[in-house]
Amino acid sequence: MTMKNTVVLISLGGTIASLPDSSGRAVAGALSGKELMDTLKIESDGQVEVITLFQKPSNALTTSDLLQLRTLCLEQAERPEVAGLVVSQGTDTLEDTAYFLDTTLALTDTALVVTGAQRVPYAPGSDAGPNLRDAIKVAGSTEARGAGTVVVFNEEIHSAASVRKxxxxxxxxxxxxxxxxxxxxxxxxxRLNHRLQRSSTIVPGEQLPRVDILPVAIDASPALLEASVASGTQGLVLDAIGRGHIPPSWIEPLGNAISRGIPVVVASSTHWGRIAEVYEYPGSLAEQVSLGALKANHLNARKARLRLMCALSGNTPIEQSIFA
Incomplete structure (x- = not known):
């Protein structure tokens, strides 16, 4: 029987892999994965292999990059000696990458950890070394297998579905x-004290479609919604207020979008709490649902967007059940 004693680090770049330029500012992703390990002098009880997939700041990552990362994770997880995978990247979109992997990969016997750093590796008190060491430790543990994608940061382990920067x-x-x-x-x-119930896995297609997030604020104009539809979005996520509400002036263009077959998902811009149909007035969640909008429930807008994109790209029916 092959022992699971190998952790694979997949390096994408980011602050954790930075070097200074002549201005003194950081160049995110300047270090390759091997250079990162050597710079931080990372040691591990088990074997660590390193793959440099990208050397980018995380604002430059694309949905095509995410699909490529997913394929690589699948390939590495199929190796019997691999206990876990670590993805290191910039923190700005770290929660997006983690949730995309959690949505699209049902790894039952391989840990999957995403980490990064808030401070460049050459700064005093940098968290680059501690975070990467902890991530490798978690990825090599039996406790993390089957827990879904987790984020390891500042000595804490978070679920990809709930973690926020x-x-x-x-x-x-x-x-x-x-x-x-x-x-x-x-x-x-x-130590994993508990596990969250995971949503069903969605197998994405070869390309993720465009889905726009529209922020809601007091008296926000519906023109942004109309422009998004007119310019060809294939889905909409409303980053709504409170329990999932939008300005009354948005209802008519929202109904028009839904009647054109554009799926609309409603999320809350609050940091915590499910949206719910507890009010009845123009612009309420109840009115939006009556028009055919879907509820993101516990997901924030960025994660709901990724889940909708994955569903649209594959053969998953676009219905409320995908956000259960």
Whole structure:
């Protein structure tokens, strides 16, 4: 029987892999995965293999990149000696990558961890080394197998479905509002205290379609919604207020979009709490649902967008059940 004793690090770039340029500013992704491991002097009890897939700041990652990453993860997870995978990248879109992988991969016997850093590796007090060491430790543990994609950051383990970037620069940059971490890394100990119920896996197609997120605010104009539809979006996610509400002036163009076959998903812009049809007035969630809008329930807009894109790209019916 082959022992699962190998962790594969897939490096995408980001702050964690930065070097300074002549201006003193950081060049995200300047280090390859091997250079990153060597710079941080990462040691592990088990074998660690390194693959440099990209060397990008995370704002430059594309949906095509995500599909390529998914394929690589599948290939590596099929190797019997691989206990877990670590994806390192920039923090700006880290939660997006983690949730995309959680949505599209049903790995039952391979851990999948995403991590990054808030401070460049050459800065005093950088979290690059500690986060990467902890991520490799979690990926090599039996506790993380079958837990879905997790984010390891600042000695905490978070579910991809609930994790959010909560600070632009502090070391405790990620949290799971209202839920809390799944577990912790304490020295050599990896502890998962609980697991969240995962949504069903969606197998994406070869290309993810365009889906737009529309932010809601007081008296926001419906012109943005109309322009999105007119310019060819294949889906809409409304980053609504409160329990899922929009300005009354949005209802007519929303109904027009739905009647044209464009799926619309409603999420809440709050940090925590499910949307719900508890009010009855113009622009309420109840009115939107009556027109055919879908509820993102517990997902924020960015994650709901990814899930809708995956469903649209494959053979998954676009109905409420995909957001259960």
């Amino acid at each position: 909560v600070s632009s620069y502090q070391l405790n940059g990620f949290a799971s509002p209202g839920v809390g971490p799944l577990g912790f890394v304490d020295g050599d100990e990896v």
